[in-house]
Amino acid sequence: MLNPSLTTRKERIGVFVCHCGRNIAATVDTEKVVEEILKHPAVAHAEDYEYVCSSPGQGLIEKAVKEKRLTGVVVAACSPSLHENTFRETAERAGLNRYKCEIANIREQCSWVHEDVENATEKAIKLAKSAVEKVARNEQLEPIKVGLYKKALVIGGGIAGIRAALDIADAGFPVVLVEKNPTIGGHMAQLAETFPTLDCASCILTPLMSAVVHHPNIKLLTLSEIIDVKGYIGNFHVRIKKNPRYVDPDKCNLCNNCVDVCPVAVPSEFDEGLSLRKAIYIPFPQAVPSSYVIDLDACLGMNPIICGKCADPDICGPEAVNFDDQEEIIEEDVGVIIVAAGYELYNPKNIGEYGADKYPDVITSLQFERLLSPNGPTAGIPKRSSDEKIPKKIAFIHCVGSRDERHQPHCSHICCTYSAKHALLFKELVPDAEVYSFYIDIRAVGKNYEDFIRRVQEEAKIRYIRGKVSKIYEQDGKVKIFAVDTILNKRIEIEVDMAVLALSIVPAPSIEDLASKMRIQIDRNKFLQELHPKLHPVESATSGIFLAGAAQSPKDIQDTVAQASAAASKALGILTQERISHIPTVAKVYKDYCSGCGLCIPVCPYGAIELVNGTAEVNEVVCEGCGACVSTCPSGAIDLKNHTDEQVGIMVRAVAGEI
Amino acid sequence: MDAQFKPHIIAFLCKWCGYAGADMAGTSRLKYPPSIVPIQVPCSGRIKMEHVLKALTNSDGVLIAGCHVPSGCHYVSGNFKCLKRVTLLKKLLMQIGINPARVRLEWISATEGRKFARVVREFTRELEELGPLNLAENSGGNRDKRE
Numbered sequence: 001m002l003n004p005s006l007t008t009r010k011e012r013i014g015v016f017v018c019h020c021g022r023n024i025a026a027t028v029d030t031e032k033v034v035e036e037i038l039k040h041p042a043v044a045h046a047e048d049y050e051y052v053c054s055s056p057g058q059g060l061i062e063k064a065v066k067e068k069r070l071t072g073v074v075v076a077a078c079s080p081s082l083h084e085n086t087f088r089e090t091a092e093r094a095g096l097n098r099y100k101c102e103i104a105n106i107r108e109q110c111s112w113v114h115e116d117v118e119n120a121t122e123k124a125i126k127l128a129k130s131a132v133e134k135v136a137r138n139e140q141l142e143p144i145k146v147g148l149y150k151k152a153l154v155i156g157g158g159i160a161g162i163r164a165a166l167d168i169a170d171a172g173f174p175v176v177l178v179e180k181n182p183t184i185g186g187h188m189a190q191l192a193e194t195f196p197t198l199d200c201a202s203c204i205l206t207p208l209m210s211a212v213v214h215h216p217n218i219k220l221l222t223l224s225e226i227i228d229v230k231g232y233i234g235n236f237h238v239r240i241k242k243n244p245r246y247v248d249p250d251k252c253n254l255c256n257n258c259v260d261v262c263p264v265a266v267p268s269e270f271d272e273g274l275s276l277r278k279a280i281y282i283p284f285p286q287a288v289p290s291s292y293v294i295d296l297d298a299c300l301g302m303n304p305i306i307c308g309k310c311a312d313p314d315i316c317g318p319e320a321v322n323f324d325d326q327e328e329i330i331e332e333d334v335g336v337i338i339v340a341a342g343y344e345l346y347n348p349k350n351i352g353e354y355g356a357d358k359y360p361d362v363i364t365s366l367q368f369e370r371l372l373s374p375n376g377p378t379a380g381i382p383k384r385s386s387d388e389k390i391p392k393k394i395a396f397i398h399c400v401g402s403r404d405e406r407h408q409p410h411c412s413h414i415c416c417t418y419s420a421k422h423a424l425l426f427k428e429l430v431p432d433a434e435v436y437s438f439y440i441d442i443r444a445v446g447k448n449y450e451d452f453i454r455r456v457q458e459e460a461k462i463r464y465i466r467g468k469v470s471k472i473y474e475q476d477g478k479v480k481i482f483a484v485d486t487i488l489n490k491r492i493e494i495e496v497d498m499a500v501l502a503l504s505i506v507p508a509p510s511i512e513d514l515a516s517k518m519r520i521q522i523d524r525n526k527f528l529q530e531l532h533p534k535l536h537p538v539e540s541a542t543s544g545i546f547l548a549g550a551a552q553s554p555k556d557i558q559d560t561v562a563q564a565s566a567a568a569s570k571a572l573g574i575l576t577q578e579r580i581s582h583i584p585t586v587a588k589v590y591k592d593y594c595s596g597c598g599l600c601i602p603v604c605p606y607g608a609i610e611l612v613n614g615t616a617e618v619n620e621v622v623c624e625g626c627g628a629c630v631s632t633c634p635s636g637a638i639d640l641k642n643h644t645d646e647q648v649g650i651m652v653r654a655v656a657g658e659i
Numbered sequence: 660m661d662a663q664f665k666p667h668i669i670a671f672l673c674k675w676c677g678y679a680g681a682d683m684a685g686t687s688r689l690k691y692p693p694s695i696v697p698i699q700v701p702c703s704g705r706i707k708m709e710h711v712l713k714a715l716t717n718s719d720g721v722l723i724a725g726c727h728v729p730s731g732c733h734y735v736s737g738n739f740k741c742l743k744r745v746t747l748l749k750k751l752l753m754q755i756g757i758n759p760a761r762v763r764l765e766w767i768s769a770t771e772g773r774k775f776a777r778v779v780r781e782f783t784r785e786l787e788e789l790g791p792l793n794l795a796e797n798s799g800g801n802r803d804k805r806e
Contacts (some may be wrong), residue, residue: 081682113776216718521735627704627737628702630705630742632708640701643701648700656669
């Protein structure tokens with residue numbers, strides 16, 4: 001209605017009715033369809049054929065287009081999901097624009113579902129007419145092409161972000177790697193050994209960390225956060241806030257003098273609070289970048305009357321400590337983004353009945369990981385925080401907060417296997433220890449995991465008890481555990497020296513903010529939502545933004561690395577192109593009708609519309625053509641190309657039998 | 660009630676779910692009445708209520724099939740947009756004396772061919788009971804009784 005220039009008067013449409021052997025012809029009188037459709041004023045040619053999709057069938061279309069000077073083609077055949085592309089290519093070969101070809105689905109939605117020939121034929125005619133009316137009004141469209149920045153942004157410097165950044169950088173494209181912490185490495189750097197092979201985590205991770213910092217194609221920004229992301233696939237503009245480190249990593253020579261003189265000690269994040277670090281510190285010796293950092297919240301301050309000891313030239317010879325370091329806003333133009341924002345453990349304070357925040361010997365799995373680590377607070381021999389004794393009786397509790405509607409409904413995926421690893425490593429260190437493992441189900445799904453669990457259960461003689469723990473408390477130096485053994489159906493009360501909680505894996509709280517900045521969806525458990533769980537597992541709903549690692553769902557290192565490489569290869573698929581193609585069936589604004597009310601802006605799931613000089617403007621590269629804005633616009637000022645209001649209106653009349 | 664009355668239904672099927680579900684009914688060779696004629700739309704959120712009203716002037720009932728809520732929509736939230744509009748439209752229909760049951764919104768996934776066929780059969784039966792709408796011929800005289 002808004003586009004009166006489009007008329008069907010000059011159109012010469014050809015209609016090709018397929019028999020599909022007997023699939024269509026048994027129920028639809030194809031000759032009758034041809035006869036009836038020829039009465040339509042826009043139809044210049046119609047014929048039926050046994051298999052229109054066959055080579056001779058397609059030849060009929062090409063011949064008719066050329067000989068009868070057809071301006072459009074309707075193929076009345078099977079569902080467009082099967083052969084729409086086939087016939088559009090045929091139309092292109094015949095010299096038509098691919099959008100001047102439409103399918104009338106007279107098989108899946110007609111001949112196969114109806115039995116009465118007369119009714120089915122009548123319906124097939126309506127469907128063909130509706131397709132004729134549509135194709136007559138279709139615009140000739142070409143795919144939209146845009147240039148792109150051949151650079152990637154990777155958010156998160158854990159193993160996922162490291163792997164993705166290295167893959168892209170190794171392929172020859174520049175990468176900006178943004179990490180909010182002072183070092184890259186993520187949670188993997190905290191681990192002692194990794195299941196099921198028991199490789200030392202540091203031994204396989206730190207060479208990759210070092211490769212990142214030395215890679216000529218990687219720009220590493222630690223202590224940095226994303227402020228905002230604008231733009232679209234190929235053309236993202238990102239603002240990054242780089243917080244001050246107060247130590248120049250280029251000058252710092254890791255002499256440790258500053259740490260020695262610093263008078264302030266606070267709990268170490270890297271050791272999960274089990275040891276102390278100074279206000280000037282390096283998270284762990286192999287941290288990258290290899291430099292100290294000042295925690296300004298803990299630091300007494302640069303005023304020499306108060307402290308400022310670390311900045312003394314006698315202490316810091318290279319004068320690396322710089323209290324004047326400022327926060328910096330860095331702007332980057334990138335073509336693709338990989339989000340690998342990682343995970344956190346569910347806060348144990350939320351599970352009051354287990355008392356992890358009250359009792360010193362009820363600890364989290366990551367704390368236990370630090371206790372097992374040779375560079376951890378106890379040099380690899382787990383000891384109780386309360387009395388420094390090596391526990392002789394220990395219990396591992398699975399599914400703490402996971403698979404629990406009161407806390408986190410999802411399965412954290414890795415706890416069964418890492419709890420088995422903890423039990424095994426502990427048993428090797430303390431062979432006479434009694435080890436219990438409380439589980440709901442054992443979910444050890446991964447290559448060689450089942451063998452690993454079996455080895456733990458049988459060789460290490462870990463006592464697996466199927467049942468949920470109801471309460472834990474510590475009294476007189478003993479940790480009491482109350483549970484139900486759901487196999488023997490009896491109550492259990494045991495006393496141990498230490499209890500380790502396999503807490504649920506949850507996304508970092510900042511993920512919601514990050515997701516909303518990038519227009520990525522989050523799922524019910526607040527993990528990043530992939531575009532499709534099977535077919536697009538690393539793509540987000542925003543084209544050009546990919547997902548990797550535990551921010552998408554809890555996963556082990558193997559799956560994380562696989563997903564990171566998958567995301568990198570998808571990203572490279574874009575970066576290696578000279579121009580990006582995009583579907584042209586997008587929304588279009590008729591500016592004369594637009595009142596600038598802006599109602600279309602919030603309904604667009606892609607942020608493709610903005611007001612420019614008081615009227616709406618569609619960014620065609622971002623628009624996915626859903627039409628939500630079209631049905632929202634109160635003035636009828638937006639329409640969807642090749643699915644216009646006029647087309648829908650006329651199709652309604654056609655299927656109603658009015659035409 | 661006219662025993663011979665066969666209701667005419669216009670269906671708006673979203674490309675990703677409803678239309679694919681209808682295709683699935685076809686590939687499974689499930690049978691349903693031929694009185695329904697589909698129009699493919701990119702998303703249920705694309706459907707203007709004017710389209711539904713327009714369809715009602717030419718039919719006895721309108722079926723809209725979109726992707727399952729909450730997270731089935733290919734375009735994130737078009738299904739919710741459609742749900743809101745249909746809810747509003749049904750109120751309007753009631754006010755102008757048209758039985759809101761003549762507009763039926765269903766979430767039908769690409770695998771739910773069986774559901775699509777069942778919905779068409781059910782909806783056809785319901786409309787047979789409601790009788791013809793005839794809005795186009797008789798704007799006012801033959802509307803549904805007020806609920």
